[in-house]
Amino acid sequence: MSAVRPAGASEPDWVGRLRTALHDDDRPWVDALRPARGARQSAVLALFGDPPGGRSGPEVLLVERAHTLRSHPGQIAFPGGGVDAGDVDLADTALREAYEECGVVRDGVEVLGCLPPAHVRVSGFDVTTVVGWWRDPHAVAPGDPGEVAAVLSVPVADLVxxxxxxxxxxxxxxxxxxxTVADHLVWGLTAHLLDAVLDLAGWSRPWDAAREVGIPERYLRDRRASTRTRDDGGPDAH
Structure with a gap:
């Protein structure tokens, strides 16, 4: 699903490091996430690229889910969704969803690899994170305001x-x-996956895990009643 790199295109050093790490059988994984269970498959796109216009990169693409959605309204996530019958593979799913949600043109994306799939108990999906290099970044916007409220480009420097x-x-x-970036809190499954990719790319910096923040009420509106009886509010609640 990845496009052929244009002749003469410059590949940043971090791209090779991340590509190699994603194909390393000994790469670390996230113990807090549940392994795949053979459930219905879905994919999200963790898309990183160096922005145009002289800003120092790289940056990662995230979406703010519409506040009117029944599931996870207003939360910050990677673009993605369930596999459709016409999808060739999980990379195809992630690229299709990124185009539908944000307008990301797949020809400008090179797929570097995938994280191991994680089972999300609340939705019943096995979620695969497809990691991509945005070779040719361009302006993006919500494809359907009923699903996506905003598209965010967050500098890795801010995340770490x-x-x-x-x-x-x-x-x-x-x-x-x-x-805690861009006036938002990134938490749950997305934060675990993002944390894993930052580690693989060698970007992570030591931080104080003892510093705790409560999850804002606006991110919990769809979960309060149901999770009290069937979930522990764990990472897949996001």
């Missing part, structure tokens, strides 16, 4: 800044990694 790292505290007891 210890001042923006914390442990998220869920009302039901869950604690896990979080990022």
């Amino acid at each position: 800044d210890p001042a923006n790292r914390a442990t998220a505290r869920h009302p039901l007891g869950y604690r896990g990694p979080a990022f």
